[in-house]
Amino acid sequence: MYGLNAIATYNGWVISALGISIVFTGLIFLSFAVQQLHKILKIWDARKLYIQKLSGIKKNYVKEEIDEVETSIDMDEAERNARLLTKVIGGEPFSLPKLIYMAKKRGLKSPYSTIDRLLKAEAIVADGNGYFIWSKSEKSD
Amino acid sequence: MEELLIQFLSNTGYVMADYRHLIMICVGMIFIYLGIAKDYEPLLLVPIGFGILVGNVPVFKGLGLGIYESNSVLHYLYQGVTMGIYPPLIFLGIGAMTDFSTMLARPVLMLLGAAAQVGIFATFLGALAFGFAPNEAAAIGIIGGADGPTAIFLAAKLAPELIGPIAIAAYSYMALVPVIQPPIMRLLTTRKERLIKMDEFRVVTKREKIIFPIIGFLLCCFLAPAALPLLGMLFFGNLLKESGVTERLANTARNAVVDTVTIVLGLTVGASTQGDVFLTPQSVGIFVLGALAFGVATASGLLFAKFMNLFLKNKINPLLGAAGVSAVPDSARVVQVVGQAEDPTNFLLMHAMAPNISGVIGSAIGAGILWSFIR
Numbered sequence A: 001m002y003g004l005n006a007i008a009t010y011n012g013w014v015i016s017a018l019g020i021s022i023v024f025t026g027l028i029f030l031s032f033a034v035q036q037l038h039k040i041l042k043i044w045d046a047r048k049l050y051i052q053k054l055s056g057i058k059k060n061y062v063k064e065e066i067d068e069v070e071t072s073i074d075m076d077e078a079e080r081n082a083r084l085l086t087k088v089i090g091g092e093p094f095s096l097p098k099l100i101y102m103a104k105k106r107g108l109k110s111p112y113s114t115i116d117r118l119l120k121a122e123a124i125v126a127d128g129n130g131y132f133i134w135s136k137s138e139k140s141d
Numbered sequence B: 001m002e003e004l005l006i007q008f009l010s011n012t013g014y015v016m017a018d019y020r021h022l023i024m025i026c027v028g029m030i031f032i033y034l035g036i037a038k039d040y041e042p043l044l045l046v047p048i049g050f051g052i053l054v055g056n057v058p059v060f061k062g063l064g065l066g067i068y069e070s071n072s073v074l075h076y077l078y079q080g081v082t083m084g085i086y087p088p089l090i091f092l093g094i095g096a097m098t099d100f101s102t103m104l105a106r107p108v109l110m111l112l113g114a115a116a117q118v119g120i121f122a123t124f125l126g127a128l129a130f131g132f133a134p135n136e137a138a139a140i141g142i143i144g145g146a147d148g149p150t151a152i153f154l155a156a157k158l159a160p161e162l163i164g165p166i167a168i169a170a171y172s173y174m175a176l177v178p179v180i181q182p183p184i185m186r187l188l189t190t191r192k193e194r195l196i197k198m199d200e201f202r203v204v205t206k207r208e209k210i211i212f213p214i215i216g217f218l219l220c221c222f223l224a225p226a227a228l229p230l231l232g233m234l235f236f237g238n239l240l241k242e243s244g245v246t247e248r249l250a251n252t253a254r255n256a257v258v259d260t261v262t263i264v265l266g267l268t269v270g271a272s273t274q275g276d277v278f279l280t281p282q283s284v285g286i287f288v289l290g291a292l293a294f295g296v297a298t299a300s301g302l303l304f305a306k307f308m309n310l311f312l313k314n315k316i317n318p319l320l321g322a323a324g325v326s327a328v329p330d331s332a333r334v335v336q337v338v339g340q341a342e343d344p345t346n347f348l349l350m351h352a353m354a355p356n357i358s359g360v361i362g363s364a365i366g367a368g369i370l371w372s373f374i375r
Helices: A003-009 A012-045 A049-072 A075-088 A096-105 A111-120 B002-010 B019-036 B043-054 B072-084 B086-097 B101-105 B107-115 B118-129 B134-145 B149-158 B161-173 B175-189 B206-223 B226-244 B249-269 B283-308 B317-325 B330-342 B350-373
Strands: A123-124 A132-134
Touching: A003 A012, A003 B118, A003 B350, A012 B101, A012 B107, A012 B118, A049 B118, A075 A096, A075 A111, A075 B107, A096 B161, A111 A123, B002 B134, B019 B043, B019 B118, B019 B161, B043 B161, B043 B249, B072 B149, B072 B161, B086 B134, B086 B226, B086 B249, B101 B107, B101 B350, B107 B118, B107 B283, B107 B317, B107 B350, B118 B134, B118 B175, B118 B283, B118 B350, B134 B149, B134 B161, B134 B283, B134 B350, B149 B161, B149 B249, B149 B350, B161 B175, B161 B283, B161 B317, B175 B283, B175 B317, B175 B330, B226 B249, B226 B350, B249 B283, B283 B317, B317 B330, B317 B350, B330 B350
Parallel strands: none
Antiparallel strands: A123 A132
């Protein structure tokens, strides 16, 4: 048998098409793997840095979570502490940066976020003259 | 005494030789001439050429001298060819002497090595159309891979009776790469394309070179397990080279092993071309198809490089496509020569090594595929 007949009878077209496709697939796979190899090795070399970064993010995340829990739970306590601090800095009206400075100095937990929350809760409000005052009078126990 | 003398004379080669032996002896001498005088693949053409002389000295049948007689020394040595032992050992040596850096630095060039394998499958179709049986057509098709050991390996598995003509055709055309390829390269590329300069390679680290043979082996052999004997040895040899701790083994593989095997392989393949067995219309057909295979492989590599340029921001010199045929390193050298003929400051050799080496991998995968489809 000769010619196109022979090719068709022995599945020549299919074998050839499949064969060249497999060769291409193999070398494309290999080419892709090689292309990525040095990138993977770079990541591997910098793995400590990545781990540190990742663990840093994780720590901050946990810390923020804890802060949130703490502040949400201890908002009353935070307000009490802040009120005490306003007395230290000279009572109402008070300067917000001065309050934050004092809060940091006295070791109040997360002073920025605590005071931010007090502002958002409108426990602390602006007096219209660039200073702040407590919106309600101090609770008596 | 007169009777003894007549008997002796009638057993000499001078009396037993016919025109076929003489033709093959001429072919053997041409091979030796090309190897020595023209420096065309001398490491292959000289042993094969001398083997052709050895195989075409007419011998008295039954004395255990001819390569096809089961008790002859040549026959024992030839077992390494027919049983497919020598080609993987040559691949071991090739692996131990090959630096894959250029391929690792620009892996996209590997696709040119894949494109050139179209030659294998085009020749397979051509051989079927010529009337060869599928197993013979597959063995002939692999000539398009331009890789002698792969051609011998597949012929030994699929059509052992054709090893001689296939091996001779493959090695002849490999030796003639500097003659066959340049006209096709000039025909299919413009001067502007031939002048394209390639970007510098990035530096490839030692670790990449060590990891590559392992990844390459696993990826390729999982895809085409039939290529295991060839690719397994190729990547193993390369791991020996790159690991840095097996230098003695790598040294043996790339020198002693490959040299010994090349000598025995060349000599026995040459000796298998006995005129009465070799000079058949089939052999002529194989030679015609072999030429077609090399032409198609070169053209498909070039055309694919041009096709890739349609999508690439940094264009590649399409001449590199011609190096996709795996005649290492001859086709890469041809790319360098043709490129420099246009611009003496254009150095393409190292860039051409990437498709050249991937062509070796591609042709071994191609052989594995044909073996698994046709066996």
